[in-house]
Amino acid sequence: NAGVTQTPKFQVLKTGQSMTLQCAQDMNHNSMYWYRQDPGMGLRLIYYSASEGTTDKGEVPNGYNVSRLNKREFSLRLESAAPSQTSVYFCASTGDATMNTEAFFGQGTRLTVV
Amino acid sequence: LAKTTQPISMDSYEGQEVNITCSHNNIATNDYITWYQQFPSQGPRFIIQGYKTKVTNEVASLFIPADRKSSTLSLPRVSLSDTAVYYCLVVINTNAGKSTFGDGTTLTVKP
Numbered sequence: 001n002a003g004v005t006q007t008p009k010f011q012v013l014k015t016g017q018s019m020t021l022q023c024a025q026d027m028n029h030n031s032m033y034w035y036r037q038d039p040g041m042g043l044r045l046i047y048y049s050a051s052e053g054t055t056d057k058g059e060v061p062n063g064y065n066v067s068r069l070n071k072r073e074f075s076l077r078l079e080s081a082a083p084s085q086t087s088v089y090f091c092a093s094t095g096d097a098t099m100n101t102e103a104f105f106g107q108g109t110r111l112t113v114v
Numbered sequence: 115l116a117k118t119t120q121p122i123s124m125d126s127y128e129g130q131e132v133n134i135t136c137s138h139n140n141i142a143t144n145d146y147i148t149w150y151q152q153f154p155s156q157g158p159r160f161i162i163q164g165y166k167t168k169v170t171n172e173v174a175s176l177f178i179p180a181d182r183k184s185s186t187l188s189l190p191r192v193s194l195s196d197t198a199v200y201y202c203l204v205v206i207n208t209n210a211g212k213s214t215f216g217d218g219t220t221l222t223v224k225p
Contacts, residue, residue, distance in 0.1 A: 044214070090158075103158075
């Protein structure tokens with residue numbers, strides 16, 4: 001049981017380049033989330049998807065877009081990367097939309113924008 | 115947003131009990147308190163969740179007073195492998211997008 005899988009694990013982008021971070025879960029969870037974590041800080045919610053077909057902004061959505069491709073997959077896209085987006089990105093999933101259950105996190109994608 | 119406040123860091127020694135307190139003064143009636151553990155280069159891992167009084171599982175206990183404005187995570191007999199960052203999270207029962215992580219408490223366990 002893989003849980004939550006993120007790809008890639010590491011990425012270096014030049015300013016202005018675009019890329020998509022992929023996330024897939026195999027737990028049949030309804031809700032999925034994207035967080036970013038800057039050095040020495042906590043996680044900040046970028047976007048979340050309460051259920052297949054819905055997405056909502058979190059605390060720091062600017063510069064990002066998301067797609068809930070199906071129940072398993074939730075992708076995060078940077079259209080024009082900026083150095084301020086250098087961070088570690090975590091995907092998570094929960095059974096329902098309240099996070100009132102255990103959240104399972106992926107191993108993270110470490111992104112550097114130069 | 116239900117903001118949380120935790121100590122930035124704590125030190126302990128192997129075999130001791132560690133208590134980490136989190137303040138959440140504006141917690142709402144239907145909100146839950148959840149704790150996560152994070153090791154370097156890994157995603158957070160769920161430890162325990164509670165609503166009121168005391169909750170215990172195989173790894174920790176969570177104490178929540180009657181006013182619910184704070185909570186205490188208790189780790190019994192810590193070992194070196196418990197060195198990690200611990201996050202207190204107020205789970206907004208009606209809107210996952212409003213549940214926010216604070217900056218966490220870095221626990222260092224020494225031999």
